[in-house]
Amino acid sequence: MDSQPDRLRSLYRRRGVVLYGSPGRGGCAGARRLVPGLEEIGGLMSFRPTLPMLALLGLVAAAAGPALAQPKPATQPASMADPVVARVNGTEIHRSDVIDAQRYLPPQAQQMPPEQLYPQLLDQMVSRTLLAQAGRKLKLEADAEVKRRTQQAIDNVIEEAYLARIVDDATTEDKLKARYDSWSKTQAPREQVHARHILLAKKEEAQAVIADLKKGMDFAELAKQRSTDPAGKAGGDLGYFTKEEMVPEFADAAFKLKPGEISQEPVQTKFGWHVIQVQERRAAPAPKYEEAREKIADDIAREIVSAKVKELRSAGKIETYAIDGSRLAPLPGK
Numbered sequence: 001m002d003s004q005p006d007r008l009r010s011l012y013r014r015r016g017v018v019l020y021g022s023p024g025r026g027g028c029a030g031a032r033r034l035v036p037g038l039e040e041i042g043g044l045m046s047f048r049p050t051l052p053m054l055a056l057l058g059l060v061a062a063a064a065g066p067a068l069a070q071p072k073p074a075t076q077p078a079s080m081a082d083p084v085v086a087r088v089n090g091t092e093i094h095r096s097d098v099i100d101a102q103r104y105l106p107p108q109a110q111q112m113p114p115e116q117l118y119p120q121l122l123d124q125m126v127s128r129t130l131l132a133q134a135g136r137k138l139k140l141e142a143d144a145e146v147k148r149r150t151q152q153a154i155d156n157v158i159e160e161a162y163l164a165r166i167v168d169d170a171t172t173e174d175k176l177k178a179r180y181d182s183w184s185k186t187q188a189p190r191e192q193v194h195a196r197h198i199l200l201a202k203k204e205e206a207q208a209v210i211a212d213l214k215k216g217m218d219f220a221e222l223a224k225q226r227s228t229d230p231a232g233k234a235g236g237d238l239g240y241f242t243k244e245e246m247v248p249e250f251a252d253a254a255f256k257l258k259p260g261e262i263s264q265e266p267v268q269t270k271f272g273w274h275v276i277q278v279q280e281r282r283a284a285p286a287p288k289y290e291e292a293r294e295k296i297a298d299d300i301a302r303e304i305v306s307a308k309v310k311e312l313r314s315a316g317k318i319e320t321y322a323i324d325g326s327r328l329a330p331l332p333g334k
Contacts, residue, residue, distance in 0.1 A: 086125070193278050195257075196238065200274075
């Protein structure tokens, strides 16, 4: 099962079900660029845009989670399972803080071993803690703009937590499997082809390959020798694919061929010039549950959030005004 923090972030990053607002509201990315090393780790953004500056000011402990919370004073011995990994003017940073910080990185960075990112993450957290302490010395928590952004950050997290709660209740394994059973019965068969290809930089090179194939040379061997595509090492084998999974020029040519046939003219795409051999054609089976699970969860989440927003808007008292604050004319039928 996904952890609660992961579920909260997935509502924005993976599922895309939020119909209003965004985690980028009220951010202060410019401030991060003023501090070397705060913005990127190996070219990857380190935190969501809304929260870093607020975290620096130490104002959103309740809203931002462990990685961005108010610094912890050194009052109790650290657990061996969660040791202190840094102290900054008496403020403790625990290992769990650094591990949690990695969860706010882009997906590819989240998959990296924590030990690999640990030095950079810890260094950033030390810098952020120092900046937060400096901000508190200036009593910036009393600043009107800081208060406004802090409230926005709290609202964002409460919104995420609420959405996660209502979505979690409806996306149990039993409910997902029940939806899959009904969904899979409605899926029309999709045609697939199993093909090989040889990719070359120039049209003349592709024409030479076609000429060699007509002389009886083996397609897979030519792919290994001449193809510039990584699949060439496997004889150019692309496996099964549907028409929608390939660029149009390639797909159109491949789906015109019968099993065993080779394209008689080079096929140009943005990648270069292709020689294509179709090996088999088949009606694609419905995706297995494991393959369709994420899509089904996404669909259910979107439906739930859309229905909940509609319900709340219907029950709520909502007044909207023009951008200058003047009253808007009533909508037709209202």
